[in-house]
Amino acid sequence: MKTLQPLTLDQANENSKAIFTGIKSEIGMLPNLYATMGVSDKLLGGFLSFTETLKSGEFTAKEYEAIALATSQENGCAYCISAHTTIGKMNGFTEDETLAIRDKTIADEKLNALVKLTSEFIRLKEHPTQETIDNFFEAGYNKSAFAELIGAVALTTITNTIFHNGGFDIDFPKAQNIEQLELV
Template sequence: MRKFEVPTREQVAPAAQAIFDDVKQKIGMVPNIYATIGYSANALDSYLAFQGAQAKGSFNAKEREAVALAVAQANGCSYCQAAHTAIGKMNGFSEEETLNLRAGKSGNERLNVIVALARELTLKHGRPSSETVENFFAQGFDNAALMDLVLLVADNTVTNYVNNVTEIAIDFPVAKPLEEAAEA
């Protein structure tokens, strides 16, 4: 397979350089996943706009991180498992909670139905069971929240696929494998 390198600012088009500068100003770094998407300024600009729009949906930051953890695990994306474990901890999750969320479960019933549906949407390619969908609605979610969740899963799947195809270096602390956690 082709070896992908994370491009530096100087290796991308001027439009992508401007986006790199903006990202660095906002979060203090350009994560490798964004830099890699930056091979295409159009792709990076489109992705960041789509990702930013997710913050306006039905789910708060902690819930969005829970979805990201479940989807990253379901898609086997070690980069996103690492990134969202770190970000999840910044949003108040413990290490144990991040591992449970990656497995698609939570002791919090609201989070539990969110991650169960997100995981099933991912693993079953958008065809979750009726029971899982009904459990989501029984928790008080509506059709708008369902649409927001589907798009949140899609948002996270994009970066999962970028990492899985490029196998770029992880620039966050590596997440503990679920198997290792289960044995502990």
């Protein structure tokens, strides 16, 4: 049974209503994920604030979307894969590149080092191999980026977990090859 459901504006408390209104005015819609997170205005507000802070850090918009795609792929989240495929393409990725990120075969060596480390954080339960860490630093990333990567993986894992425990539809164009994930 799915515990969390998207809230309508009428169901939301005053703080969530204000956040919903801001999201809708900024991006033109209120994604089901955010409408569901709004069951707690503290969760949604804190999530959005932390996300905004991290997006002003070490990673480019494309790198941030690569992290979100790799995390969502490892966590099997069809909703977030679809959302970040759409956003990734808005930030310059091709469809094929989004698929390559998910498969950890992106041709760009720096992005590949980032994607592989991201995937290992999930797959190896926060204990990536030293070789993968070394490759990340050799690709040109620094310790600030390493720390921010941990934060970005954690934020994306929150949204993945909300979807897995929520009863809502994917309201972005569905990404390729997610059919098997929708059953998760």
